[in-house]
Structures are given as structure tokens and as C-alpha cells.
Amino acid sequence: MPDFLLTAAVFILFTVAIGLVRILYGPCDADRAMAAQLFGSGGIATLLLVASATRAPGVEDVAMGLALLAAFASVAFVSSIATAGPEGADGE
Amino acid sequence: MSFALNLLSVTAISAGLIFFLAGTLGLLRFPDTLSRLHALTKADNVGLGLVVIGLLPLADNMLAGLKLVVVWVLVQLSGATVGQLIAQSIRRFGQTG
Numbered sequence: 001m002p003d004f005l006l007t008a009a010v011f012i013l014f015t016v017a018i019g020l021v022r023i024l025y026g027p028c029d030a031d032r033a034m035a036a037q038l039f040g041s042g043g044i045a046t047l048l049l050v051a052s053a054t055r056a057p058g059v060e061d062v063a064m065g066l067a068l069l070a071a072f073a074s075v076a077f078v079s080s081i082a083t084a085g086p087e088g089a090d091g092e
Numbered sequence: 093m094s095f096a097l098n099l100l101s102v103t104a105i106s107a108g109l110i111f112f113l114a115g116t117l118g119l120l121r122f123p124d125t126l127s128r129l130h131a132l133t134k135a136d137n138v139g140l141g142l143v144v145i146g147l148l149p150l151a152d153n154m155l156a157g158l159k160l161v162v163v164w165v166l167v168q169l170s171g172a173t174v175g176q177l178i179a180q181s182i183r184r185f186g187q188t189g
Contacts, residue, residue, distance in 0.1 A: 001098060001150070008105050008143075012112050019116040022128075030125050030182050034132045037174060038119060041136045041167055042112060045143045048160060049105075052147050060159050067163055071170030078177040081185060 005053035016042030040070025097149040104146030111139030136171040
């Protein structure tokens with residue numbers, strides 16, 4: 001069973017890493033934020049699978065922290081758009 | 093019993109993997125930002141939910157299983173909120189930002 005769980009974790013990490021291409025190509029900032037959010041939830045799933053496979057203590061807590069940070073990152077993105085407008089938010 | 097639980101785990105986790113793959117493909121291939129957001133939230137909610145369901149029978153004790161469910165509920169709440177917020181910002185400021 002641990003082998004299957006680790007394989008699943010690597011598979012999720014692989015697909016999410018491919019999804020990060022969207023950060024490179026955009027075209028708009030919302031797409032980039034969405035790719036980062038997909039990386040957040042994929043990272044949580046990976047951490048949970050690794051925690052169950054290796055029985056290492058505390059990895060689920062890291063997943064919980066990542067869930068919190070991913071939520072904050074996207075809310076910060078939306079609030080930066082709302083205050084600065086689309087021109088000021090792209091950082092150029 | 094153990095075999096049935098293992099079968100449930102493997103089935104649910106495999107289905108979750110399919111949803112993550114579909115979310116990534118949708119994020120890469122769908123034509124506009126709102127439909128990409130639609131694909132992404134499926135991967136977030138259903139994919140992670142299925143992985144958590146698959147991991148529940150493997151949890152050591154009640155507390156560990158509860159922690160898995162709490163992580164999923166947290167992601168579910170934040171995913172729903174963030175999906176609405178991003179869609180609202182796209183509607184308000186267009187897709188050029």
C-alpha cells in the first residue's frame with residue numbers, strides 16, 4: 001500500500017507541475033493565481049498521501065498549514081487587484 | 093474486510109488522481125479564464141475529496157481521520173470563497189489584468 005500511495009503522490013505532483021506552465025503563459029494574472037492555487041491543493045493532496053505512506057509524524061500538520069497559506073495567497077491576489085486595479089496589479 | 097477497505101482506498105485515490113489530471117488539462121487547454129476557473133475548482137474540491145476518502149480507512153485512529161476531514165473542509169471553504177472572488181474580479185476588471 002505505501003508504494004501505491006507514494007506513486008499517487010508523485011503523479012499528482014507531476015500533473016500539478018505541468019499545470020504551472022499556465023503561470024508562464026498567462027495570459028492574465030487571474031490565470032496565474034489559479035495555477036498557484038492548483039499547486040496549493042495538489043501539494044496538500046501530495047502531503048496527505050506522503051503522510052499516510054511514510055507514517056512520518058506531523059506531515060498532516062504541514063498540509064493544514066499549506067491549506068491556510070494557499071487560501072491567504074489567493075485572497076491577497078484578489079485584494080491587490082481590487083485596490084490597485086488591473087494596471088497596478090501586474091507589477092510592470 | 094481489510095481487502096475491501098484497501099480496494100476502497102485504491103479506487104477512491106485513483107479517481108482523485110483522474111480529477112487532478114482533468115483539472116490540469118482543463119487549466120492548460122480551456123479557451124478562456126472563466127472556464128479554466130471551472131476546471132480548477134473541480135480538481136480542488138472533488139480530487140482532494142476523493143483522495144481524503146481514500147486515505148480515511150488507512151488512518152491510525154479517530155483523531156488522524158478527523159484531521160484529514162478538517163483539512164478537506166478547510167480547502168473546500170477556501171476554494172469556494174476564492175473561486176467566487178476570482179470570478180468576481182474577472183467580471184469587474186476583464187480578462188486583461
